[in-house]
Amino acid sequence: MEDKEKLTLSGLQHFAFCRRQWALIFIEQQWQENLRTAEGNAMHHRAHDETQFERRGDMLTVRGLRVFSKRLNVTGVCDVVEFHQSEEGVALYGQEGTWMPYPVEYKRGAPKEHDADALQLCGQAMCLEDMLLCAIPEGSLYYGETRRRERVTFSPELRQCVETLLSEMQGYMDRGYTPKAKMTKGCNACSLKELCMPKAGRSMSVDAYLRRAAKRGQPNEKMLNTLFITSEDAYLALENENVAFFAAKKRWASIRFRFWKMLCHFLIRERAPR
Numbered sequence: 704m705e706d707k708e709k710l711t712l713s714g715l716q717h718f719a720f721c722r723r724q725w726a727l728i729f730i731e732q733q734w735q736e737n738l739r740t741a742e743g744n745a746m747h748h749r750a751h752d753e754t755q756f757e758r759r760g761d762m763l764t765v766r767g768l769r770v771f772s773k774r775l776n777v778t779g780v781c782d783v784v785e786f787h788q789s790e791e792g793v794a795l796y797g798q799e800g801t802w803m804p805y806p807v808e809y810k811r812g813a814p815k816e817h818d819a820d821a822l823q824l825c826g827q828a829m830c831l832e833d834m835l836l837c838a839i840p841e842g843s844l845y846y847g848e849t850r851r852r853e854r855v856t857f858s859p860e861l862r863q864c865v866e867t868l869l870s871e872m873q874g875y876m877d878r879g880y881t882p883k884a885k886m887t888k889g890c891n892a893c894s895l896k897e898l899c900m901p902k903a904g905r906s907m908s909v910d911a912y913l914r915r916a917a918k919r920g921q922p923n924e925k926m927l928n929t930l931f932i933t934s935e936d937a938y939l940a941l942e943n944e945n946v947a948f949f950a951a952k953k954r955w956a957s958i959r960f961r962f963w964k965m966l967c968h969f970l971i972r973e974r975a976p977r
């Protein structure tokens with residue numbers, strides 16, 4: 704049986720924030736950096752770039768710790784994991800006593816209205832639990848703007864949400880599915896805004912377009928030389944003078960761009976997968 708492609712903990716945060724953003728990055732392999740992402744990457748680099756292993760009193764700090772969960776089929780890197788000496792902790796190789804893991808995730812901005820950051824942190828804790836065979840009750844999110852930690856309790860509801868989202872992500876990944884664009888207030892700050900084109904999600908249907916074109920007396924030659932894209936999981940990519948058509952992780956066709964009079968990509972309203 705072929706192994707499924709592993710999901711990522713960083714992808715969990717993207718998916719919780721915007722499913723289309725996640726699909727553009729992790730399925731279609733598209734990415735654009737803006738000031739926010741550049742500053743965020745710099746903060747993560749500093750968190751990972753310090754001394755990887757540090758002991759101060761009854762606290763052991765590990766930076767850039769790679770974690771995984773075979774049960775959840777997810778992997779990733781924890782910015783910081785603090786191990787505090789505790790009778791309820793676990794044994795660590797080369798260290799005396801028992802230690803309780805405490806994950807800390809670094810974020811560039813301020814605390815957010817949504818829980819995407821908390822879900823990513825909870826996913827890290829669940830990976831650590833599967834690796835170390837222990838229970839981790841809480842962790843922290845450190846925000847660069849406030850320079851403060853926000854404590855996160857890993858409640859049963861938060862854990863269930865992590866598992867539900869990872870299952871949904873796996874379904875999208877297996878299908879190669881990219882949801883359609885939906886304009887939200889978070890779109891303006893998104894680094895993928897120009898690629899995503901969220902305002903295009905309000906496009907009309909094929910039938911409505913054809914009716915409008917006929918009403919306006921659009922020439923038949925122009926209509927016949929128009930490429931219509933209606934598949935929900937389809938996208939286009941430039942290949943020199945050609946435009947390639949992709950759907951369901953496959954390359955289906957390539958057409959010379961100069962043959963077209965018009966390109967119409969009709970965005971179908973997204974339906975929740977069953």
